[in-house]
Amino acid sequence: MTRILTCLFLCVSLAVTPLYAQIRDIDLPQMGEPADNSMSPAQERILGKEVMAELYSYNYTVDDPELDDYVNTIGFKLAAYSATQPPPLTFFIVADDRINAFALPGGFIGFNAGILLAAANESEIAGVLGHEMAHVTQRHIARAEEDTKAANILTWAAVLAAILAGSVANPDLIIAGIGAGQAINQQRSVNYTRAHEQEADRVGIQTMAAAGFDPNGMATFFGRLEQQTRLYGSQVPELLLTHPLNTSRMAEARSRAAALPKSNYKDSPDFPIIQARTRVFAADLPSDAVDYFSGELAAGRNTPANNYGYAMSLSGLGRNADALTALKPALEQLPKQVNINLLKGRLELALNKQDTGLATLSNTLSMYPHYAPAIFAYADALITAGRPEQARQLLISRDQTLGKRMMTYNLLSQAARENGNIAEASYQMATYMFLRGDAGNAIAQIDAGLRWEKLNPQDRARLVAKRQEIRNSLPATWRPAKTLAFH
Incomplete structure (x- = not known):
């Protein structure tokens, strides 16, 4: 670090x-x-x-x-x-x-x-x-x-x-x-x-x-x-x-x-769950997080957040079956909490329970139709399941909810690639990189798309326009590096 x-x-x-x-x-x-x-x-x-x-x-x-x-x-x-x-x-x-x-x-x-x-x-x-x-x-x-x-x-x-x-x-x-x-x-x-x-x-x-x-x-x-x-x-x-x-x-x-007037604000049920999720991400090793949450549970602090964190950290060690079992108390206490349900769906997919996992993520999205992480989780699962067109339709149909979130373009690129549409994949990945401030690699993505042998005139014009937009954002003296990562 x-x-x-x-x-x-x-x-x-x-x-x-x-x-x-x-x-x-x-x-x-x-x-x-x-x-x-x-x-x-x-x-x-x-x-x-x-x-x-x-x-x-x-x-x-x-x-x-x-x-x-x-x-x-x-x-x-x-x-x-x-x-x-x-x-x-x-x-x-x-x-x-x-x-x-x-x-x-x-x-x-x-x-x-x-x-x-x-x-x-x-x-x-x-x-x-x-x-x-x-x-x-x-x-x-x-x-x-x-x-x-x-x-x-x-x-x-x-x-x-x-x-x-x-x-x-x-x-x-x-x-x-x-x-x-x-x-x-x-x-x-x-x-x-x-x-x-x-x-x-x-x-x-x-x-x-x-x-x-x-x-x-x-x-x-x-x-x-x-x-x-x-x-x-x-x-x-x-x-x-x-x-x-x-x-x-x-x-x-x-x-x-x-x-100021006294406030009666109460924390959302998501707060301790988010803290537990953060603790797993912050741990140097997944085993450190496992030790922390197992210690909390052993001390009698059997909260949904600790069960969620324990399950998530077990998954980090590849123990997905144990993680799904560990998550059950949290689901029983908070059956509709969005983060807990998303973790359940991911664990089911990791255990090769594709239909069950997709159903869990789909049901979670139905409960929270405007929750961007639920849209992303389901779209990503659809791509992995070999249903990229359904993922693409999901993402573009929720454009108003997603706005200009960068992950939208990343997933759209993945879906296009799985569909065999290299021009679209290049365009969306270039947009993603450009939003992250990586104009050089964004242009490299566009150039890769322009070299696609199946490129039609409409896609070519679209890629050229995007390339010019990106190039205009760079200093006049800018030159591409000798090696740039692209597809």
Whole structure:
């Protein structure tokens, strides 16, 4: 993991040179908020996409539709109640069990898997997301740059990479690094950062309350982190390194929450199930997760979440029959819980019970017709079962529900390939890669499709148009690498 993060830092730092050229060429009027004079919303979006492309390329995001949907559901509920209209938002989970969250330029909000494990309830999760969303709506990155008159987009990319890589051991040094060589006053910069944190707390708490969450969630979560710092000494949670915390700030958060109407918010039944799922993903080895959940059950904590986690971790060891047996108590207690039923269907398929597994996934989708992970699970199972056309019809019929989720294009590509339609497979996979910021390999996919001997004029025109769209997004000096992965 350390080597991957080091590579991430270096790659982002090296990648910002062509990025800066793209941003410099955007000629937009200097209008709107003062922050626009330093970094426009369009420039922020470009920078955020570049950093996201690096995260995707090193598989630093959690590629799990169920966890992704859970965090996005809370995130977009908060966005709907934001007093300031946010830009297009992208919530994503970082494959890191440390406790941290961050807002990138352009509306990209990262949420470490460790927060899902550390949170005591959904309001605490909403508190972290609300805080980060406030950094976006209040445009703190652009405002900090305008205020210090020191940082430029190039240095922001390097600093963001350092934050992501966990290589910055002190939040004060982040700001000091921005002003390196420009003789800015360090204390002034630190104070401005603290002001941003206080504003993000205030706006985030207001948004939480408006959305129906318990506004105390933010203060209780930070309080737990502060207690953890006292207990473990130097093992400070990453969230406190990038979001400095002090007594007055915690007191202010509690005071603001107390001034708001009392909330009767109750966690959804999904919360402990999602925590168990996260714990399995976060385990270094499947056996570690098996040991954890078997210990919980042996201690008498026979909850649906622990049975679900135990079953899922057993499946990770290939013990699918044992996993299906272990899942039964969870099914008996929560017979309609969506994640439990999806796991049941997958286990049945893994045991070569194809008809039973497909029926389970189909029934689950009938209960939750707008739940994207259920659509993906059933479509993937149909492709594996040799029914790619049915999978394709399922995916395109749920276009309104799925929107522009990247996995849709991945599955459409797989279905087309199984159908023998190489042109369509190339088009959909190119779209998937382009959305992940990998324009070079997206073009390679298009070129592979254009070489297909059965290509008809309509498909050729479609591929050529997509290729031009992708090429137009790249700098004029871009050239393909000597070797690119494609079909």
